[in-house]
Amino acid sequence: MWRWVRQQLGFDPPHQSDTRTIYIANRFPQNGLYTPQKFIDNRIISSKGYEDWLRHNSDNEVNGAPVYVVRSGGLVKTRSKNIRVGDIVRIAKDEIFPADLVLLSSDRLDGSCHVTTASLDGETNLKTHVAVPETAVLQTVANLDSLVAVIECQQPEADLYRFLGRMIITQQMEEIVRPLGPESLLLRGARLKNTKEIFGVAVYTGMETKMALNYKSKSQKRSAVEKSMNTFLIIYLIILISEAIISTILKYTWQAEEKWDEPWYNQKTEHQRNSSKILRFISDFLAFLVLYNFIIPISLYVTVEMQKFLGSFFIGWDLDLYHEESDQKAQVNTSDLNEELGQVEYVFTDKTGTLTENEMQFRECSINGMKYQEISGRLVPEGPTPDSSEGNLSYLNSLSHLNNLSHLTTSSSFRTSPENETELIKEHDLFFKAVSLCHTVQISNVHVDGIGDGPWQSNLAPSQLEYYASSPDEKALVEAAARIGIVFIGNSEETMEVKILGKLERYKLLHILEFDSDRRRMSVIVRAPSGEKLLFAKGAESSILPKCIGGEIEKTRIHVDEFALKGLRTLCIAFRQFTSKEYEEIDRRLFEARTALQQREEKLANVFQFIEKDLILLGATAVEDRLQDKVRETIEALRMAGIKVWVLTGDKHETAVSVSLSCGHFHRTMNILELINQKSDSECAEQLRQLARRITEDHVIQHGLVVDGTSLSLALREHEKLFMEVCRNCSAVLCCRMAPLQKAKVIRLIKISPEKPITLAVGDGANDVSMIQEAHVGIGIMGKEGRQAARNSDYAIARFKFLSKLLFVHGHFYYIRIATLVQYFFYKNVCFITPQFLYQFYCLFSQQTLYDSVYLTLYNICFTSLPILIYSLLEQHIDPHVLQNKPTLYRDISKNRLLSIKTFLYWTILGFTHAFIFFFGSYFLMGKDISLLGNGQMFGNWTFGTLVFTVMVITVTVKMALETHFWTWINHLVTWGSIVFYFVFSLFYGGILWPFLGSQNMYFVFIQLLSSGSAWFAIILMVVTCLFLDVVKKVFDRQLHPTSTEKAQLTETNSSIKCLDSMCCFPEGETACASVRRMLERVIGRCSPTHISRSWSASDPFYTNDRSILTLSTMDSTTY
Amino acid sequence: MTWSATARGAHQPDNTAFTQQRLPAWQPLLSASITLPLFFCAGLAFIGLGLGLYYSSNGIKELEYDYTGNPGTGNCSVCAAEGQGRAPPPNCSCAWYFSLPELFPGPVYLYYELTNFYQNNRRYGVSRDDAQLSGLPSALHHPVNECAPYQFSAAGLPIAPCGAIANSLFNDSFSLWHQRRPGGPYVEVPLDRAAIAWWTDYHVKFRNPPLVNGSLALAFRGTAPPPNWHRPVYELSPDPNNTGFINQDFVVWMRTAALPTFRKLYARIRQGNYTAGLPRGAYRVNITYNYPVRVFGGHKLIIFSNISWMGGKNPFLGIAYLVVGSLCILMGFVMLVVYIRYQDQNDEDDDDE
DSSP, X not given: OOEEEEEOTTXXXXXXXXXXXXXXXXXXXXSSSOOOOOSOOOOXXXXXXXXXXXXXXXXXXXXXXXXXXXXXXXXXXXXXXXXXXXOEEEEETTOBOSSEEEEEEESSTTXXXXXEOTTTTOOOSOEEEEOOHHHHTOOSHHHHTTOOEEEEEEOOOSOTTOOOEEEEEEETTEEEEEEEOGGGEEOTTOEEESOSEEEEEEEEOGXXXXXXXXXXXXXXXXXXXXXXXXXXXXXXXXXXHHHHHXXXXXXXXXXXXXXXXXXXXXXXXXXXXXXXXXXXXXXXXXXXXXXXXXXXXXXXXXXXXXXXXXXXXXXXXOGGGOBTTTTBOOEXXXXXXXXXXXXXXXXXXESTTTTEEEEEEEEEEEETTEEEEEETTEEEEOOSOHHHHHTHHHHHHHHHHHHHHHHHXXXXXXXXXXXXXXHHHHHTHHHHXXXXXXXXOXXXXXXXXXXXXXXXXXXXXXXXXXXXXXXXXXXXXXXXXHHHTEEEEEEETTEEEEEETTEEEEEEEEEEEEEETTTTEEEEEEEOTTSOEEEEEEEOHHHHGGGEEESSHHHHHHHHHHHHHTTEEXXXXXXXXXXXXXXXXXXXXXXXXXXXXXXXXXXXXXXXHHHSOSEEEEEEEEEEEEEOTTHHHHHHHHHHXXXXXXXXXXXXXXXXXXXXXXXXXXXXXXXXXXXXXXXXXXXXXXXXXXXXXXXXXXXXXXXXXXXXXXXXXXXXXXXXXXXXXXXXXXXXXXXXXXXXXXXXXXHXXXXXXXXXXXXXXXXXXXXXXXXXXXXXXXXEEXXXXXSHHHHHSSEEESOTTHHHIIIIIIIXXXXXXXXXXXXXXXXXXXXXXXXHHHHHTTTTTOOOOSSOHHHHHHIIIIITTHHHHHHHHHOOSSOHHHHHHXXXXXXXXXXXXXXXXXXXXXXXXXXXXXXXXXXXXXXXXXXXTOOOSTTOOOOOHHHHHHHHHHHHHHHHHHHHHHHOOOBOHHHHHHHHHHHHHHHHHHHHHHTSOOTTXXXXXTTTHHHHHHTOHHHHHHHHHHHHHHHHHHHHHHHHHHHHSOOHHHHHHHHSOOOHHHHHHHHHTSHHHHHHHHHHHHHHHHHHOOOOGGGTSOOOOSXXXXXXXXXXXXXXOTTHHHHO | OOHHHHHOOTTOOOOOTTTTTOOOOBOOOOOHHHHHHHHHHXXXXXXXXXXXXXXXXXXXXXXXXXXXXXXTSSTTHHHHHHTTSSXXXXXXXXXXXXXXXXXXXXXEEEEEEESSOOTTOHHHHTOOOHHHHTTOHHHHHSOOGXXXXXXXXXXXXXXXXXXXXXXXXXXOEEEEEEESSTTSOXXXXXXXXXXXXOHHIIIIIOOOOOOBTTBHHXXXXXXXXXXXXXXXXXXXXXXGGGSGGGOHHHHHHHSOOSSSSEEEEEEEEOSGGGTTEEOSEEEEEEEEOOOOOGGGTOOEEEEEEEOBTTBSOOTHHHHHHHHHHHHHHHHHHHHHHHHHHHHHHHHHHHHHO
């Protein structure tokens, strides 16, 4: 039997209506209007052919994958690209969904199934999806036959977590309406887990799937280098046009006299004479444009693209950016921004999962106003702690102590509770029940089916229980409860089973009020075995405490603040008991809201608001999130590099500050300013003014600023300038209580501030995506909260500490490389084309070319392309270890220094100077066209041009050699190889009468040129003169005002042996080299192999040196 | 590395010198201590070379005479006045008398020089047909369009050799006479007119069309000479190896000059009694004055010069070497001063730290 779900697009134009109707009916004609939708066609137009190609390959793989579709009452195997909207698809365990499906039934009675969306958002936990009860019973192909239903749903949209729709099922002449939400939609790209098979109806296919819609959202980012490149290009366009205009005007002033325009020996044709003057003028202008167009380095763009693409491999290849534990290497998603890594001025970082491990460990709790601490799996009451009074300092010391403890607790297995805990549990029965019931944790006791790769696997091996949770906090709490004696065993068929001290209790799960970031809490409504209906709520203290009407609110608040001070993440737990009448109303309102087709979210929020009130506080929990490795060092290094670090977090103020202190973002010498809890505009402005005053009064020490979300939005709304003023003067800023969009807004604000600084955002979770996309450079941490951030980032790394290598080494290198690349390209094209321009003064502006056309074409393609490309891939002007250990060197390249107008002018003027030397050197050499050959014969115009060209190729190549600091054998090969190639090519090109060329201008010209002794002397002279200027400038710069980079270069030892080292890698050179080297070794006696493999240790002298600098000059980062 | 087999993850990058950007490399620094000796060495070497070049250029003798014939400049002005027009002037000859007080050492080269003549004008420079000049029969009768307006004659015949360059072939001729004794007869000095063009031009690039019945004239049948020529191309010289497209004067002329003032080699003097050069005595150059240059303000010169290994007399190279060499040394000294002062400063800085 056939099933058809018809998508009535014809009746329902997609952009005018919010919903679309797909209806299921029996016996539809087979050849209807249903054009099969090609499965996927995401040819994203981008310049990155390789990236496209990879994507295309994977597309083909997905498109061709076999799937089973229910047709003619049986299963038909087809290709996934043939799936149409309305097809019922069968998916077996561990298969990937080929389209967005609405779940109809699974092999389980309750119609649930588990999926993992790891490839979509990276969340490796299992998610439960449920079918509508009416369809859940249709578990076989034959049963599905009897289904008659219509699905109404939204038009396709990109949000992965939103789906609104309803299914109208006609059963026994009766229409049943069932709401459909995200929990019944199986997304394409997700994988079926833990479930044997499911049936689902395809609702979105091909380009309409949420996965495909998400592909496009990536915006193009352009780097600062590209922007300055375009500025330079405009300058060169102006030069080009003005040269052409000058030439054209001069040509016509010159030609006013007939003896120049048309001497007897060079007459025009009738046609040329009669053509209109204006037309001639225009065509002359265009001819000059063509003649000079090589000044615009077209090949620059090709080379830059190549450099970026090839160069970006080095990031992925870097072993220092490889995280061994998670087996992850750095990923480059956008190679366009490599050099931007060297320009960062502001770093915005998320806290959880970025600075911290996001590995939660339950630490403490406060129950009914009593504080308890978990030590080795048992809860120990805490007295009035001396700990809290000592404050941050003691906390920092105790942190390491706690870390040690955590190893103990995690390794200790599930153990039976001692007697006194039994007491405790009985005493605080409700608290623990709340902890173990109010969550969305899944249990898997199936070990064989490979879901063991989930990161939230618990260590409770003996119990055979593994918990999977969407949030690590929940898992830590459930695990902690289990350790203490209240074990959550599982939820099946809307029942939650909890084993309390070995005694099994069943709770019927009535409703889950899911977590969302606006409410910042979640609740469950359960029916206890005793029959009473309870609501357990869990959430941030700010969202729970105001709703509480009973319990030890004040004491708990104090405890929560104490926990936060220690850098622990806190959650408050509360409950509410319903009378049956109350419950009925709640049930009804919830159902209404959930089935609403329009504004369902709003309605739900209202209902939740209604339900979650009049709570009675039970207590609070504190969970520790450990700091990542070397976060402190990295942040300090960033600061030394002149980068301002902002921490943006959703955490509460106290937690955020204490983490900031412990990770070195704030340090003790800092004066910490606060802008929090501002309620009104005027208050906020006043506070800001006060802060600004304090900063100006006290500018000796560094300032740190703490802002919270509400104050920030006030400050941003009216007092942007003032706020920016304050921020710019603070060396560290901490924003807490931030919503995801607020994070992006802060970055936007900094981005558009007058200095236009380059920003970088680091984050790991879905809540950081907007900030990552907003910043100039977005870095994703491939952490625990899924891969969404990594997917949307420009670069993804495994650990925060890798940031320092990424910026200081890779960023620095890429910037130097590309900056030199850009400048050099403009330089070499000026050198190239200016002699042409000068020559026009000597040939009546007749557009005579100085160089042969083949030379014109090959100059940028062959003769001068490779050395710069190799340079731009391999250059290391300074040792990477020095760069990493001396972050201050990063300041040398800040503010796009190497592409400033000053440097650009230097290169351009250098280019012009060189061009003048080539041209006039050759001009004076030829003099009154005096013979330069030993046999008295004469050279012609082509020899003249070739002389200029030869000098130019050599000079430009050697100039590149002067720029190169890092001579590997490849550099040697391409640099000298380019010059040799030019000679070989010219000899060959000039040695043959080319049959297919119209003119034989170049025949033997090059050979004749080389046979002249004077020409050789002239070439040497001109090359030396050109480079002389540059060398003098370089040496003086280095002597008189060396940059810190240049100073650091000096500290590196370099000897002639290194040159030999580099040659030895070159296969041919090896044998020849070996003997020379052995000799040298004997003479100098210090060429040991260790010399080659530069060994640097952590106890590097630079490092300790710089830290002392930091403490001495506290104002460093603000003065720059 | 044994550990890698076990500890290595699936995605671990390769640990090679290339991927880790650890290729062994030579890292030179342009520091003063390296460049200083370099500057002094280069400076000294350049000054040495410059002196050598300067003296070797100075040893070359040159004798030139402007025979354009501007009014009151010798007896060529008669011809010049007559040849004002554009049309080929009538045969007119004049002479230049000079005397050599001492031997003009040989081998002596005779050049003519034109000024203000733009052989490098683009319209002029492209107006030639290399295929025709290489003797290709098909090209002989179908000259390329670039040759226009010297592509076809008024009668519609293809011009051979076509183009503006060929049409404007320099057609003055010179002969040199030597008076050994004062008052004695003038004896003609033999001028070697061979090998004045590039060997490859004369032997490879320029070829006559294949002879028809052993006759070059027949090979050129159906073509017209360039309008300014008095005789067809196959009659440029009676010598069969020097006529047609391979006439040496023609080949020399066809190698267009780079600049508006240029010289072309006319002849070498190296035969008979003149192998060692031109002995002292009085000389006369008979000039057949045909070529009009006053129209465009040009000059015609005749030049005797001898040649060294580096070509003609050109002091530029020597002077340039001397200047650059001294600049190097000067910069070297400046740098030395800076270097020493900086070194002191640096030491102080170090002490401060």
